[in-house]
Amino acid sequence: MHRFSQVDVFSDEPHRGNPVAVVHAAEDLDEGQMSSFARWTNLSETTFLLPPTQLGADYRVRIFTPTVELPFAGHPTLGSAHAWLEAGGEPRAADELVQECAAGLVRVRRGERLELAAPPLLRSGAVGKAEVTRIAAALRLEPGQLVDAAWVDNGPGWLGLLLDSAQTVLALDPDWAALAGRDVGVLGPYPDREQGRVGAQVEVRAFCAGKGMSEDPVTGSLNAGLAQWLTADGRLPARYVAAQGTALGRAGRVHVRREEDQVWVGGATRTVVRGEVDLSR
Incomplete structure (x- = not known):
């Protein structure tokens, strides 16, 4: 036992x-x-x-x-x-x-x-155009909803997408067959007026088709990779809270902070x- x-x-x-x-x-x-x-x-x-x-x-x-x-x-x-x-x-x-x-x-x-x-990220930087196009189609994204993409792989294999809004993130309905073989994390910002109500600055979702799963409720490795990418260039602040799991009826809150070159996820x-x-x- x-x-x-x-x-x-x-x-x-x-x-x-x-x-x-x-x-x-x-x-x-x-x-x-x-x-x-x-x-x-x-x-x-x-x-x-x-x-x-x-x-x-x-x-x-x-x-x-x-x-x-x-x-x-x-x-x-x-x-x-x-x-x-x-x-x-x-x-x-x-x-x-x-x-x-x-x-x-x-x-x-x-x-x-x-x-x-x-x-440290095992793979970072730009994602090939053909791969971005395939993932965007699998997530049924409309023109203008995808802001940027990058590899944010710290072990599980994450590909990260920055979308235009938290609302877009929450509305995603992936084509799972088209997403097969890839683990994709998406993040979108909440408007300033909604951040106090939600208790978070961004909404995150993790689609784990590469591991034979569907959606992971709340994901520390993904949030770590996204933070390393998006705080480094100032698109996210050095301290923020990410909501995750909302689409699954969860109430995940991931606390992120950057101290110089080190990101902490709690x-x-x-x-x-x-x-x-x-x-x-």
Whole structure:
């Protein structure tokens, strides 16, 4: 039997963020058992906590979707850090812990909320014209609604689109067959008059056709990549809040801030399920 936690991430409202399943002390499990359990939970991600293997790490995590293992993902990082601390984990530093994952070491700060240091982009810069045209058609975008596009891949493979408005983002109805094989994140700004009501400056959606999923409710890795792209050139401020999950009935709020060249992505974390799980064969 293994200790088990299910953590809701990125929402102050109970059960309206993005849940992650966390299996503790998973060093006796092989990859097949991990993958099988992730398929069974059917959440966007399931993580497994392990002893670290790299100098400076407090713990190691493996991150699985129902179909693939990811080198890095945002809400599983924050949810796993929350579960590790709640289970009695003691980081080397009082105000920060270091997670080891396939993408390397990721810093997580403790404060008003947990926040992760966005890892470097593995792929950035302009997207080819043919690819932009294909994605725009798959999202059924009208002329003028697409402002810009860039690679914002920090592990999961994200292609980012800046749209003209939050309203356009919320109205998207993708052609999933045409989107197949690509993970696309979209962001659009709210008018100044609506930002106070919404509690956010932008609306984000994450379409995960490349991972055999549809839409992810609230996505830390995508928000990290979008922030690295759009705060660097001043199109987003150094501090802002992104709403995500609205189209799915969620209330995700991702808190983003840039300190010089480092982007930090944070949000609320809350354990909603505690218990044990039997992963024996």
